[in-house]
Amino acid sequence: MTDKYKILFVCLGNICRSPAAEGIMRALVEREGLTERFEIDSAGTYAGHRGELPDIRMRDAAARRGLTLTHRSRPLCEADFERFDRIVVMDDMNYENAHRMAPSRALSDKIHRMTEFCRRHPGRTHIPDPYYEGHEGFERVLDLLEDGCGGLLDALKKEEKA
Ligand code: 4NP
Numbered sequence: 001m002t003d004k005y006k007i008l009f010v011c012l013g014n015i016c017r018s019p020a021a022e023g024i025m026r027a028l029v030e031r032e033g034l035t036e037r038f039e040i041d042s043a044g045t046y047a048g049h050r051g052e053l054p055d056i057r058m059r060d061a062a063a064r065r066g067l068t069l070t071h072r073s074r075p076l077c078e079a080d081f082e083r084f085d086r087i088v089v090m091d092d093m094n095y096e097n098a099h100r101m102a103p104s105r106a107l108s109d110k111i112h113r114m115t116e117f118c119r120r121h122p123g124r125t126h127i128p129d130p131y132y133e134g135h136e137g138f139e140r141v142l143d144l145l146e147d148g149c150g151g152l153l154d155a156l157k158k159e160e161k162a
Contacts, residue, residue, distance in 0.1 A: 014044030045097040047075035081107040091126035117151030
């Protein structure tokens with residue numbers, strides 16, 4: 001990590017999973033004193049919630065874990081593929097939509113699945129969409145995202161040493 005490490009989390013609406021991942025990653029990076037080394041943002045492949053704060057159910061669940069989510073939903077755009085080093089998606093639909101939007105094959109190599117970095121949930125392939133779920137769905141998403149963000153940060157720290 002020579003310059004700032006730029007990470008973009010992507011889900012469908014950018015009101016549940018990806019803003020939560022953004023908040024969790026910010027907190028982890030801050031705890032390790034690495035805030036200045038990172039740029040962390042999130043976006044959605046669907047623009048219908050543009051400008052909105054995260055879903056109140058996700059804000060409440062995150063607040064119970066000490067996180068305040070203040071991101072405003074925004075759509076993923078082509079320029080994001082140039083600007084960010086890593087684009088971390090939540091599920092197959094995000095993965096396919098992000099690939100479709102990537103301006104080039106080389107830039108699409110920046111797309112990763114969040115579950116690649118999950119260590120306590122082996123075999124998982126996606127972070128489930130909690131939008132039509134109850135309270136437990138949001139808690140499960142936060143558990144998975146905490147696992148994935150921790151794994152992602154460790155992977156980046158190892159990259160720096162390599
Ligand atoms: P997210 O959740 O992709 O984790 O932000 C959703 C938010 C909104 C919708 C679906 C999923 N929606 O259908 O509006």
